Amino acid sequence: xxANRLIAIARKEMIQVRRDPxxxxxxxLMPILQMMMLGYGLNLDARHIAVYAYDQEGxxxxxxxxxxxxxxxxxxxxxxxxxxxxxxxxIDSDRCQLAIVIPYxxxxxxxxxGAAKVQAIVxxxxxxxxxxxxxxxxxxxxxxxxxxxxQWLARQLGASANHAPPIAIEARTxxxxxxxxxxxxxxxxxxxxxxxxxxxLTSLTIAREWERGTMEQLISTPVTSxxxxxxxxxPYFAIxxxxxxLCLVLAVAWFHVxxxxxxxxxxASTALFLVVVLGIGFMISAAIKxxxxxxxxxxxxxxxxxxxxxxxxxxxxxxxxxxxxxxxxVYSRYYVTILKSIFLKGVGLSALAGPTAAMTVYAFxxxxxxxxxxxxxxx
Amino acid sequence: MLGRIWQILIxxxxxxxxxxxxxxxxxxxxxxxxxxxxxxxxxxxxxxxxAVLDFDHSQESRELxxxxxxxxxxxxxxxxxxxxxxxxxxxxxxxxxxxxIDPQFAQQLRKGETAPVQVILDGTNSNTALISLGYVxxxxxxxxxDYQIDRMRRVAPSxxxxxxxxxxxxxxxxxxxxxxxxxxxxxxxxxxxxxxxxNLTSFAVVREREIGTLEQIxxxxxxxxxxIVGKTIPxxxxxxxLVILIALxxxxxxxVPFRGNPLVMLFGTGLFLISILAVGLLISTTxxxxxxxxxxxxxxxxxxxxxxxxxFPISGMPKVMQWLTYLNPLRYYIVVLxxxxxxxxxxxILWPQMVAMTLxxxxxxxxxxxxxxxxxD
Numbered sequence: 001x002x003a004n005r006l007i008a009i010a011r012k013e014m015i016q017v018r019r020d021p022x023x024x025x026x027x028x029l030m031p032i033l034q035m036m037m038l039g040y041g042l043n044l045d046a047r048h049i050a051v052y053a054y055d056q057e058g059x060x061x062x063x064x065x066x067x068x069x070x071x072x073x074x075x076x077x078x079x080x081x082x083x084x085x086x087x088x089x090x091i092d093s094d095r096c097q098l099a100i101v102i103p104y105x106x107x108x109x110x111x112x113x114g115a116a117k118v119q120a121i122v123x124x125x126x127x128x129x130x131x132x133x134x135x136x137x138x139x140x141x142x143x144x145x146x147x148x149x150x151q152w153l154a155r156q157l158g159a160s161a162n163h164a165p166p167i168a169i170e171a172r173t174x175x176x177x178x179x180x181x182x183x184x185x186x187x188x189x190x191x192x193x194x195x196x197x198x199x200x201l202t203s204l205t206i207a208r209e210w211e212r213g214t215m216e217q218l219i220s221t222p223v224t225s226x227x228x229x230x231x232x233x234x235p236y237f238a239i240x241x242x243x244x245x246l247c248l249v250l251a252v253a254w255f256h257v258x259x260x261x262x263x264x265x266x267x268a269s270t271a272l273f274l275v276v277v278l279g280i281g282f283m284i285s286a287a288i289k290x291x292x293x294x295x296x297x298x299x300x301x302x303x304x305x306x307x308x309x310x311x312x313x314x315x316x317x318x319x320x321x322x323x324x325x326x327x328x329x330v331y332s333r334y335y336v337t338i339l340k341s342i343f344l345k346g347v348g349l350s351a352l353a354g355p356t357a358a359m360t361v362y363a364f365x366x367x368x369x370x371x372x373x374x375x376x377x378x379x
Numbered sequence: 380m381l382g383r384i385w386q387i388l389i390x391x392x393x394x395x396x397x398x399x400x401x402x403x404x405x406x407x408x409x410x411x412x413x414x415x416x417x418x419x420x421x422x423x424x425x426x427x428x429x430a431v432l433d434f435d436h437s438q439e440s441r442e443l444x445x446x447x448x449x450x451x452x453x454x455x456x457x458x459x460x461x462x463x464x465x466x467x468x469x470x471x472x473x474x475x476x477x478x479x480i481d482p483q484f485a486q487q488l489r490k491g492e493t494a495p496v497q498v499i500l501d502g503t504n505s506n507t508a509l510i511s512l513g514y515v516x517x518x519x520x521x522x523x524x525d526y527q528i529d530r531m532r533r534v535a536p537s538x539x540x541x542x543x544x545x546x547x548x549x550x551x552x553x554x555x556x557x558x559x560x561x562x563x564x565x566x567x568x569x570x571x572x573x574x575x576x577x578n579l580t581s582f583a584v585v586r587e588r589e590i591g592t593l594e595q596i597x598x599x600x601x602x603x604x605x606x607i608v609g610k611t612i613p614x615x616x617x618x619x620x621l622v623i624l625i626a627l628x629x630x631x632x633x634x635v636p637f638r639g640n641p642l643v644m645l646f647g648t649g650l651f652l653i654s655i656l657a658v659g660l661l662i663s664t665t666x667x668x669x670x671x672x673x674x675x676x677x678x679x680x681x682x683x684x685x686x687x688x689x690x691f692p693i694s695g696m697p698k699v700m701q702w703l704t705y706l707n708p709l710r711y712y713i714v715v716l717x718x719x720x721x722x723x724x725x726x727x728i729l730w731p732q733m734v735a736m737t738l739x740x741x742x743x744x745x746x747x748x749x750x751x752x753x754x755x756d
Contacts, residue, residue, distance in 0.1 A: 022666075026674040033678065037685040043695030044422070044506040050694075065545065091552060093728055094714075113541030117548050124554030125721045127562045128422035128506070129692055134549050135513025142520040145545040149527070152543055157535065166523040167443075167494050169515060174469060176502030184505040200677055204670050211590060211669075291589075291669040292582045293400050299578070300408045308419045313690070315507050317475075318425065323418045337472075344503050345470060 005223045009231025031193045031243045035250045044181045046132040048076045050096040061107040068144050074136040097123045098133045175344040186257045187343040188312025188336045190247040195306035201236045202281030203298035210289045225374045233278045240274040260346025272359040273335040279366035286373040306332040334358045387609025409571045413625050421559035424510040428456035430474040437485035452514045475501045553721045564629040565716035566689035576618045580659025581676040585666045603751040611656045618652040638723030647715035650736035654708035657743035664750050711736045
């Protein structure tokens with residue numbers, strides 16, 4: 001391999017990047033856009049769930065229960081309606097996600113003892129919000145019920161009995177103490193951005209030469225296939241690193257995501273990931289000679305697995321077994337694990353031996369194959 | 380005019396037919412996306428790996444633990460002996476939750492005091508943690524209330540039948556099993572269509588420009604509008620077929636119900652396709668290389684997915700972003716798809732979405748024709 005020829009190819013590619021400022025601009029703007037969009041737009045915590053109440057009884061006691069819903073920060077009691085049809089209409093047109101129906105005999109059944117049943121109708125079409133809403137509603141009603149029982153016991157048994165609730169859960173959350181979606185999602189965005197930028201930039205480099213007819217010129221030079229690969233990837237590697245740095249600054253300085261690990265381990269793992277993504281992009285480019293085709297395959301093998309099977313938003317341990325196994329071949333899975341640990345848990349690369357080793361193996365394997373992917377022939 | 384449009388149509392069809400890889404690329408990636416994403420996209424929380432530190436070893440503590448493991452929500456993954464071991468398990472992501480029961484648990488319960496139960500959660504995935512926390516609370520409340528009833532049975536059995544309680548009966552409409560597939564698949568149909576069509580159309584004009592055949596087209600008597608219509612119709616047909624195909628796979632493979640009228644869906648799909656075809660062409664006419672078109676397409680797609688409500692609820696976004704979603708055709712299309720699939724709603728409820736998509740589509744098409752005229756000059 002000759003350093004001179006390598007630099008020449010890298011320079012040629014650099015010039016091409018520079019002459020296409022729009023692509024370069026977009027590649028550098030991408031992290032900002034992604035961070036802003038997902039950092040602000042992604043919020044799964046479902047607060048202020050819109051609630052409609054249908055209080056069939058309208059007694060003091062049913063009002064007391066609704067007050068509990070009003071007091072909860074998870075619910076916004078929008079309005080009280082007076083018929084089922086209004087409830088149905090509200091749920092059909094997405095005006096509310098939860099409807100509480102208190103029956104005619106609510107306080108009567110409480111007086112007579114036994115269970116008073118309250119209906120909670122949820123819009124199940126968004127199952128995540130529905131799940132959270134059901135959990136919160138159960139908590140509100142459970143607390144109300146426990147309070148009633150303790151009052152009742154105090155009245156009936158007087159001071160002779162103990163009225164303390166039997167158990168109390170003391171929950172503590174680690175790593176993401178406020179349980180903010182943002183902290184959970186932002187570290188993974190770095191992987192998403194790099195996969196995108198990598199696919200966008202390298203997957204077309206060879207196809208472009210074919211389509212424009214400059215491939216013949218390239219082949220007629222003494223440059224070797226290894227030099228072509230390294231030379232074509234180097235500029236994009238630099239852009240990728242700049243993107244990663246930009247992401248880090250935005251995450252920490254703008255979104256105040258905790259960063260508990262070391263910068264060194266972040267960049268070391270990022271370098272490995274970039275080699276994989278850029279190498280894959282280059283291989284696609286060498287294999288498919290038209291740019292449209294290369295772009296579609298690039299989307300399929302870089303962006304899609306990174307957004308779906310890396311665990312950046314959708315937890316891998318909740319997927320079916322076969323998909324979990326499939327996720328082991330998705331290189332982004334390891335990178336996302338590393339990113340989240342570095343940001344939130346503050347562990348070093350040594351504690352992440354497994355994923356780091358997997359990334360290293362991937363980087364070397366892809367790097368090796370990519371080096372031989374480009375053949376100097378016009379066939 | 381029709382004749383000239385027809386000629387362009389034939390040319391595009393020939394181009395598509397000559398490209399053997401294209402047919403494969405049009406079919407296989409969307410199907411892979413649907414199947415993988417259909418399985419992968421879930422916010423359900425089951426089988427949370429749990430470590431239990433039971434320092435009490437009493438009947439009561441075992442009862443509490445078995446309520447956790449028997450619920451299906453929590454799986455017993457480890458029984459560490461010491462607190463530090465539990466800590467290490469969470470650090471290394473081996474478990475997501477630890478449950479710690481202190482030595483005096485049963486004693487406190489029997490004395491009628493409040494017995495604390497300590498729960499430590501890995502908050503890295505905030506959503507899973509939040510939902511797990513809900514389940515923990517529910518199990519604890521059930522345990523507490525059963526324990527109290529049990530105690531009353533011993534202390535004052537005659538009162539037991541009079542003890543008041545409020546129970547919640549939950550009725551999840553449209554998706555009684557709260558199945559994540561049902562929520563995601565309609566959204567995936569919209570997203571895949573958007574991705575494929577914008578990618579295809581954004582290359583459509585710039586490709587001719589880069590290869591140099593655009594100049595040949597310019598010397599023909601074709602008018603810009605005719606070229607646009609001729610270039611769009613094949614993509615429109617491809618989009619329509621794609622939607623039908625993935626919808627069928629969603630219904631037959633994933634068992635997502637289809638409760639509405641297929642014609643309402645097709646009508647909505649047509650309107651949606653017009654908007655996104657216009658976006659793709661707009662990108663194509665403003666770019667000078669395919670690389671730019673690819674990058675610009677990405678740049679349009681990422682916020683469009685985020686702001687569509689496809690995975691992340693719009694109601695949780697800041698106001699400014701909520702306003703931006705009104706400019707997003709995917710937002711309306713997903714409402715239409717979910718309405719038609721899950722709720723069985725028709726035009727009576729979905730008309731605002733249809734109107735919005737029509738207006739957006741017309742505006743984008745106009746922009747496209749104007750822009751095209753300029754770029755040809």
